Amino acid sequence: MVFLIYNPAAGGGRAGKIWDRVEDLLKKHGIDHKVAFTKRPGHAMEISKKAFKEGYRRIAAFGGDGTVNEVVNGIFLNGYDLREVVFGWIPFGSGKDWARTIGVPLEIEEAIKTLKDGKEFVQDLGVGEYEKASGEIEKRAFVNVAGLFFDGFVTYRTNLLKRKNRVSYFSRIFSSIIEYDPPTARIQIDEKVWEKRVFSMNVGTCKYNGGGMNQLPHAVPDDGLLAVTVINDIGKLRILANLHRVFNGKLLEHPGVEGYQAKKVVVEFQRDEPVEFDGESFWAKKIFFSIIPGVIRVLVKK
Ligand SMILES: Nc1ncnc2c1ncn2[C@@H]1O[C@H](COP(=O)(O)OP(=O)(O)OP(=O)(O)O)[C@@H](O)[C@H]1O
Structure with missing residues (x-):
């Protein structure tokens, strides 16, 4: 049954x-x-x-x-x-x-x-334990992709729309690129630590989000590692000129984009920022990402 x-x-x-x-x-x-x-x-x-x-x-x-x-x-x-x-x-x-x-x-x-x-x-299974500016701590898992910075911002804005479709999503992307002011954050990926302005970032077990955008081309769903993509703050014109890379699988070939595979990722903002897990939006100031290997059993095409 x-x-x-x-x-x-x-x-x-x-x-x-x-x-x-x-x-x-x-x-x-x-x-x-x-x-x-x-x-x-x-x-x-x-x-x-x-x-x-x-x-x-x-x-x-x-x-x-x-x-x-x-x-x-x-x-x-x-x-x-x-x-x-x-x-x-x-x-x-x-x-x-x-x-x-x-x-x-x-x-x-x-x-x-x-x-x-x-x-x-x-x-x-990807897991994020997150802390809000109020000090509250919560936890949520994701089966696919989590998004921070621009990705969190645009998903939050799109989720406010009553009727979502690809057209509304892409028109939100363009207007949001113009409006978005990337915050500085402290980012830790395994043992590496930076404090920098990032345009967008994804952490996931699988490759696609936002309706077919290949943000994590290096993700392997069953390798026990989180795939991470960091799009540095390379300027809005460069972002717009390279948007096609999320559709042709060549995102990581741009010199302003970094790809990692990690067991632990920590992102700390200076205040609550919108983030998304599998397209569901919430606000967080600090997130600890981890991965639980081999726990999601799902039926796929033979
Ligand atoms: N009866 C309901 N009325 C309003 N919202 C609901 C109801 N049931 C579930 N939801 C919410 O609907 C939202 C959208 O669901 P879901 O993400 O599955 O569909 P979608 O947005 O059309 O697709 P996608 O996430 O693939 O873009 C979820 O945030 C969920 O919490």
Whole structure:
């Protein structure tokens, strides 16, 4: 039995309108399921926790990267053993970025088929423990990519939009590049430490975010290491002139961009700044990133 957590708000609310079709496809492919619909942000976390407590060990998400993030965190943050769960995912929404690295089909029916006859892929989990300017400390995991500096800023601004799509995302990118004033931060990557102005930074287990942007071309989801990309403050014109590099996989070839693979990353700002984990935004002043190897079991295309 698959426990399906369905976000009707994904894809700007389009998900809610296609449930009947999804249910028909689940029946057509003989997938025995129980469904729960999310009612608000954060609800998928509560539902996955409850599903685990009730004994479900095949838990699937319908929605974007944000929904998957909540489903996994509902298990992880409540201290349950992630390795007991096999996750499934029917990607739907503006991003679907985790799917691009691990090989979950982007098409609904193909993704539904993986719930029955997909193969299991086991990958690492990224974890960020973060401190706010108020001193509060929280923790959240990410299955795909975390973004800081410009990436955190533009995702925060895009998440404020009611209807998200690629056009709104890219128009936000251009206007945000003009407006963004990169802060100085203290950055530690394993034993290396700098204090500098950075334009954008990503930390992740997989490669893509922002709807198909290859920000971490060197990421390997199951190597036990966090991939890190640091885009230095090289000036807005150079940033604009090199935007194509996030689509052609050549981001790290620019001399102003650094790529690392690390076990520990710490970023400390001078005040709370917007950051994003799998497209979900929050504010933090200091973040400690770490990685838990081989704990996410997910069904992908055979
Ligand atoms: N019933 C609901 N009403 C409003 N928001 C919801 C509801 N259920 C979940 N959410 C929120 O919807 C947000 C968006 O979900 P998700 O990221 O899965 O889709 P998306 O934004 O369309 O796709 P992507 O993240 O791939 O760009 C999440 O932040 C989640 O907390």
